[in-house]
Amino acid sequence: MLKRLIQIGFVMIGGVIGYRFSSFFESLIGIETQQNSEYVVMGAGIVLFFLISLIAIFFYKIVIQKVEEKLARVPLSDLLSGIVGLIFGLLVSVMLYPAVSTINGMGNLVPIVFSIGLGYIGFKIGFSKKEEIRSIISKKEPAVGNGEQDDFNKGDHKILDTSVIIDGRIADICKTGFVEGILVIPEFVLEELQHIADSSDLLKRNRGRRGLDILNKIQKELDVKVLIYEGDFDEISEVDSKLVKLAKVLMGKVVTNDYNLNKVCELQGVSVLNINDLANAVKPVVLPGEEMLVQVIKDGKENGQGVAYLDDGTMIVVEGGSDFIGTNIEVLVTSVLQTSAGRMIFAKPKLLEKAL
Numbered sequence: 591m592l593k594r595l596i597q598i599g600f601v602m603i604g605g606v607i608g609y610r611f612s613s614f615f616e617s618l619i620g621i622e623t624q625q626n627s628e629y630v631v632m633g634a635g636i637v638l639f640f641l642i643s644l645i646a647i648f649f650y651k652i653v654i655q656k657v658e659e660k661l662a663r664v665p666l667s668d669l670l671s672g673i674v675g676l677i678f679g680l681l682v683s684v685m686l687y688p689a690v691s692t693i694n695g696m697g698n699l700v701p702i703v704f705s706i707g708l709g710y711i712g713f714k715i716g717f718s719k720k721e722e723i724r725s726i727i728s729k730k731e732p733a734v735g736n737g738e739q740d741d742f743n744k745g746d747h748k749i750l751d752t753s754v755i756i757d758g759r760i761a762d763i764c765k766t767g768f769v770e771g772i773l774v775i776p777e778f779v780l781e782e783l784q785h786i787a788d789s790s791d792l793l794k795r796n797r798g799r800r801g802l803d804i805l806n807k808i809q810k811e812l813d814v815k816v817l818i819y820e821g822d823f824d825e826i827s828e829v830d831s832k833l834v835k836l837a838k839v840l841m842g843k844v845v846t847n848d849y850n851l852n853k854v855c856e857l858q859g860v861s862v863l864n865i866n867d868l869a870n871a872v873k874p875v876v877l878p879g880e881e882m883l884v885q886v887i888k889d890g891k892e893n894g895q896g897v898a899y900l901d902d903g904t905m906i907v908v909e910g911g912s913d914f915i916g917t918n919i920e921v922l923v924t925s926v927l928q929t930s931a932g933r934m935i936f937a938k939p940k941l942l943e944k945a946l
Contacts, residue, residue, distance in 0.1 A: 675716015679708040718825070746771030747817070747842030748863065751833050752782050754846050756801040759865055764814045772815045773845075775805065776836055778822055782829055834860050870933050873902060880923045881940060882906075886914045900935075909938045 683705040748771055754760050755775075763769055783805075787798025809816050819840075823832050830851050837844050843861040846852060855862035876882075884898035889912050896911020898921075908914070908921055921937035928934075 671719065672713045672717035675712040675714070675719070676709050677712070678716070679710070679712020680705060682712070683708040747774045747837075747840045748772065748845050749774045749776065749819075749833060749837055749840070749842050750779065751844060751846040751848060751851060752779050752786075752801065752829065753848045753851075754865055755779070755783065755804055756786075756797050757847050757865060758800065758804050759847075759869070760845060761804050761807050761812065763865070763868070764808060764812050769814065771842075772817050773808065774817050774819050774836075774840065774842060776819045776821075776832065778829055778832055780805075780818070830854060834858055837861070869902075870928055873904065873933065876923055876926055876935055878923050878925055881920055882923065882937070883918055883920050884908070884937075885918045886911045886916070888915065904933050904935060906935045906937055909936070911939060914939065 686704065686708075748769060750760065750773060760769075764773070783798050783801045785798070786794050787802055789795045789798065808814060819836065821836075823835050826832050826835060830848075831854075833844055833851070834855060836842075837855070837860045838858075843863050844851065844855050845863045845865070846855075847865040849866075852862050852864050884900070884906055886896040886898050886908055888897050889895065890897045890907050894910050894912050896908040896913075896915055898906040898908060898911070900906065906921070908919075909924075911919070911921075920940040922940050923935055923937045925936045926933065927936070
């Protein structure tokens with residue numbers, strides 16, 4: 591049907607152009623004006639534009655249909671964001687039109703090109719900033735009887751990354767009631783969890799399934815609001831970068847136990863809640879000079895060092911402890927190193943202290 595309409599439209603245009611400009615074409619090709627000659631030129635115009643219509647239909651099949659298919663896959667909210675940017679671009683071109691129209695020698699060409707260029711730039715900017723535009727619109731929506739959705743818009747968003755979900759401690763923290771606001775689980779994080787759970791490696795598969803079980807527990811058993819964020823950032827490939835971008839869009843906080851993601855968030859000015867920082871904060875305080883009984887398990891990285899662990903997993907590096915591997919000894923704490931990656935205690939055997 592559309593093909594027929596294109597052909598009919600081109601044929602009508604060709605006929606009108608041929609009829610209106612018959613005298614011009616006759617003089618151009620050197621034919622004297624004869625009776626009814628305008629109808630001959632009109633027929634030639636019809637034939638010419640019919641052939642042009644075939645080219646236009648071919649162009650439509652190759653290019654326009656691909657554009658339509660791509661637009662059909664684009665979410666409506668993304669298209670609307672692009673249209674918002676297009677409108678702003680055209681408004682800017684309208685405001686600049688008086689100044690641009692005064693350029694001599696180009697006629698109306700410069701304003702037209704200027705409007706097309708600014709409109710295109712506005713559309714691209716609006717489309718690339720779709721998440722920010724969506725968040726601004728959602729925060730300005732009035733409450734219309736949907737109190738739960740209004741709570742989601744106003745709540746303090748805590749965005750979970752893959753590592754903290756697999757870790758599992760976030761569920762225990764939520765159970766205690768220390769976490770307020772809304773837990774946001776991005777869809778791209780769910781996809782990464784599912785990919786890990788489907789891995790051929792047994793360890794990865796168990797970690798992925800554990801993460802999915804933790805999410806089910808949070809959703810079904812705990813009294814906490816959970817939001818599955820379905821948006822994505824197609825221009826970004828890394829999951830960590832997407833989390834940082836989402837935190838900026840929602841003005842929320844990233845919840846993680848990944849040391850590197852923690853540093854990236856700090857560098858980009860994104861608030862981050864590190865589970866390891868929380869665990870270190872609630873651990874019993876160990877001061878230099880304090881005595882404790884530990885079991886040296888293995889050699890340390892440096893020559894002569896031994897490694898022991900507390901019940902909560904804190905590593906103790908014992909200077910000169912390699913001679914006591916497999917035995918319980920009393921040690922004196924010399925220093926404590928505490929970072930977002932965990933806490934490390936340095937000590938030396940009490941027996942060596944007495945000998946000295």
